[in-house]
Amino acid sequence: MSNPSLLILPGDGIGPEVMAEVRKIIGWFGDKRGLNFDVSEDLVGGAAYDVHGVPLADETMAKAQEVDAVLLGAVGGPKYDDLDFSVKPERGLLRLRKEMDLFSNLRPAQCFDALADFSSLKKDIVAGLDIMIVRELTSGVYFGEPRGIFEEGNERVGINTQRYTESEIERVARSAFELAMRRSKKLCSMEKANVMESGILWREVVTRVAKDYPEVELSHMYADNGAMQLVRAPKQFDVILTDNLFGDILSDCAAMLTGSLGMLPSASLGAPMANGRPKALYEPVHGSAPDIAGQGKANPIACILSFAMALRYSFDQGAEADRLEAAVEQVLADGVRTADLLGEEGVTPVSTTEMGAAILAKL
Amino acid sequence: MSNPSLLILPGDGIGPEVMAEVRKIIGWFGDKRGLNFDVSEDLVGGAAYDVHGVPLADETMAKAQEVDAVLLGAVGGPKYDDLDFSVKPERGLLRLRKEMDLFSNLRPAQCFDALADFSSLKKDIVAGLDIMIVRELTSGVYFGEPRGIFEEGNERVGINTQRYTESEIERVARSAFELAMRRSKKLCSMEKANVMESGILWREVVTRVAKDYPEVELSHMYADNGAMQLVRAPKQFDVILTDNLFGDILSDCAAMLTGSLGMLPSASLGAPMANGRPKALYEPVHGSAPDIAGQGKANPIACILSFAMALRYSFDQGAEADRLEAAVEQVLADGVRTADLLGEEGVTPVSTTEMGAAILAKL
Ligand SMILES: CC(C)[C@H](C(=O)O)[C@@H](O)C(=O)O
Ligand SMILES: CC(C)[C@H](C(=O)O)[C@@H](O)C(=O)O
Numbered sequence: 001m002s003n004p005s006l007l008i009l010p011g012d013g014i015g016p017e018v019m020a021e022v023r024k025i026i027g028w029f030g031d032k033r034g035l036n037f038d039v040s041e042d043l044v045g046g047a048a049y050d051v052h053g054v055p056l057a058d059e060t061m062a063k064a065q066e067v068d069a070v071l072l073g074a075v076g077g078p079k080y081d082d083l084d085f086s087v088k089p090e091r092g093l094l095r096l097r098k099e100m101d102l103f104s105n106l107r108p109a110q111c112f113d114a115l116a117d118f119s120s121l122k123k124d125i126v127a128g129l130d131i132m133i134v135r136e137l138t139s140g141v142y143f144g145e146p147r148g149i150f151e152e153g154n155e156r157v158g159i160n161t162q163r164y165t166e167s168e169i170e171r172v173a174r175s176a177f178e179l180a181m182r183r184s185k186k187l188c189s190m191e192k193a194n195v196m197e198s199g200i201l202w203r204e205v206v207t208r209v210a211k212d213y214p215e216v217e218l219s220h221m222y223a224d225n226g227a228m229q230l231v232r233a234p235k236q237f238d239v240i241l242t243d244n245l246f247g248d249i250l251s252d253c254a255a256m257l258t259g260s261l262g263m264l265p266s267a268s269l270g271a272p273m274a275n276g277r278p279k280a281l282y283e284p285v286h287g288s289a290p291d292i293a294g295q296g297k298a299n300p301i302a303c304i305l306s307f308a309m310a311l312r313y314s315f316d317q318g319a320e321a322d323r324l325e326a327a328v329e330q331v332l333a334d335g336v337r338t339a340d341l342l343g344e345e346g347v348t349p350v351s352t353t354e355m356g357a358a359i360l361a362k363l
Numbered sequence: 364m365s366n367p368s369l370l371i372l373p374g375d376g377i378g379p380e381v382m383a384e385v386r387k388i389i390g391w392f393g394d395k396r397g398l399n400f401d402v403s404e405d406l407v408g409g410a411a412y413d414v415h416g417v418p419l420a421d422e423t424m425a426k427a428q429e430v431d432a433v434l435l436g437a438v439g440g441p442k443y444d445d446l447d448f449s450v451k452p453e454r455g456l457l458r459l460r461k462e463m464d465l466f467s468n469l470r471p472a473q474c475f476d477a478l479a480d481f482s483s484l485k486k487d488i489v490a491g492l493d494i495m496i497v498r499e500l501t502s503g504v505y506f507g508e509p510r511g512i513f514e515e516g517n518e519r520v521g522i523n524t525q526r527y528t529e530s531e532i533e534r535v536a537r538s539a540f541e542l543a544m545r546r547s548k549k550l551c552s553m554e555k556a557n558v559m560e561s562g563i564l565w566r567e568v569v570t571r572v573a574k575d576y577p578e579v580e581l582s583h584m585y586a587d588n589g590a591m592q593l594v595r596a597p598k599q600f601d602v603i604l605t606d607n608l609f610g611d612i613l614s615d616c617a618a619m620l621t622g623s624l625g626m627l628p629s630a631s632l633g634a635p636m637a638n639g640r641p642k643a644l645y646e647p648v649h650g651s652a653p654d655i656a657g658q659g660k661a662n663p664i665a666c667i668l669s670f671a672m673a674l675r676y677s678f679d680q681g682a683e684a685d686r687l688e689a690a691v692e693q694v695l696a697d698g699v700r701t702a703d704l705l706g707e708e709g710v711t712p713v714s715t716t717e718m719g720a721a722i723l724a725k726l
Contacts (some may be wrong), residue, residue: 158563195611227616
């Protein structure tokens, strides 16, 4: 049997730096654990625009459709701020999500013991926090039509459309219930059903899907209250299910609670392919951080943990994912810190490559 | 000259209890400061539904259009959860906002010194926090057409429309710049211009309006990053300008940072009337809190401070508003606490009426 295939898209800003460390980790799993991958690399975002004039070339899109998993670094940067909407770096990422039909975006918000002090929240509020946000990723206001800026009378109007079909809601709800079954069997769904009809349909479909998961305790919350409750008492949640736009905001809010933004991975999953593996893209939650790009300061952990998610969700290597995650936790417990994690007295930051090497050493 | 007129709509849940305390405060300003108001009272939300079968009767709407200011308590409760969307308690509030054309919603997120310990955030992150969120309140996805749940093929689809015209963006932007001029001259506008065309138009119009306020330092932020930055370092902000839906979520997030949710008022302002006063509705940020309704436990401060905002923004009585706000701060500094504010050792909570009386005594 041939090796599973990985397409690496380092992208912009700190993307290439953190991805270089991930490649070493991938190499280690080949050398030491017999887990070999066919790795190819390509361009996305501003890096693709610079070469192709578009943030994702058609050939890259075609490759992404064929591989077993895509690993992405980050996209965007001030250099591309004035580009037309249609060729902005973000469009490359959005095209991948849409054309691969990656409808279920898993965003763990986890507070690492060694880092609980970094949170802006009180330690007892966040220590041990471990939430999984399931965000719908291929529909809603991100992709709904009509959209654009139109003339109307003697002025312009900006229009976007929030749009969810029953089947779109149902499939992402199922993925959230499946996850809840493997965790603490508690699921909270968030929308604005008090204001938006799309939220009413969302709540109705989620409630219907719940019948197939009688063991899961389902609750519903308005998204504004959800934001409040995340800040007030985040540990009340286990799995949170929400739509594309609310998920964008609520998952960033939850990520920041942990104080571990440079540490948080994500998985975007679609339907199973012929080989049974889901279409999948893995990426860190942090952005391209143009202010520190190219300086060897970036924290590679979020990207490394995104590869751990790939081991778990694409390659059924849960034990190897645990191994990698444990190595990261040990390195943190040893007090190894990149510059984003400073704050303790007398700690000197390590570079991106030193952090990568420390994790390799623990493996 | 006749007295200025106030329409009081206590609404549901704890609304009537907290509003009863506000009426005493209003009475005090009449007796002691010669500020007399013609006060009338009417129904909104579930309370209106119970009597009229709609959450806001046409006669009440007509009254609201005529008075100098409306004071609202809160709407909603589990009793009304299964009502049809069109007659839910929230629709009463949304009708007031829309028909009075209250486009500029001011939501201060302020951390009271005496209460900084109540925040789930570390004290140094929130102590002294004083942000003003300006939320567009009459357009966007809350009111855009088409909307509804429609048949499509063999399933249903839920649709809402995010929609902003240039003039809608411009008028709320102006109100935010005016506020910024009276505060620290720093304004941050939040949208998702990287994903939504309506956000692109928003950013463009706000940038254009900024030319009329060269002293104001304007910045732009994506709303997801905005949520992060609010949690990470809220004191970086002074005035935040955002749309209806983002404002709903971000202002609740900001409110919760302060740990003072039972303390936060809001003002919703429209265009000037013939007498020069803006159309205006004032309401606490907290909801109807059905779990504690009718028990005399509710904190009346948010509603009392909403009246202080009315004194300032509708009646040009800034000094009297300061007086009322100072009385509230003193009562808090004295350690008087309603049940929502417990946490310190050995403090017994006071009731809603006791809190009202304590504030009256300070006046
Ligand atoms: C980069 C941007 C298009 C993207 C989004 O809005 O989805 C990002 O914020 C995210 O959350 O992955
Ligand atoms: C009650 C509800 C309709 C309302 C809103 O969504 O605007 C509330 O959450 C608010 O923020 O005032």
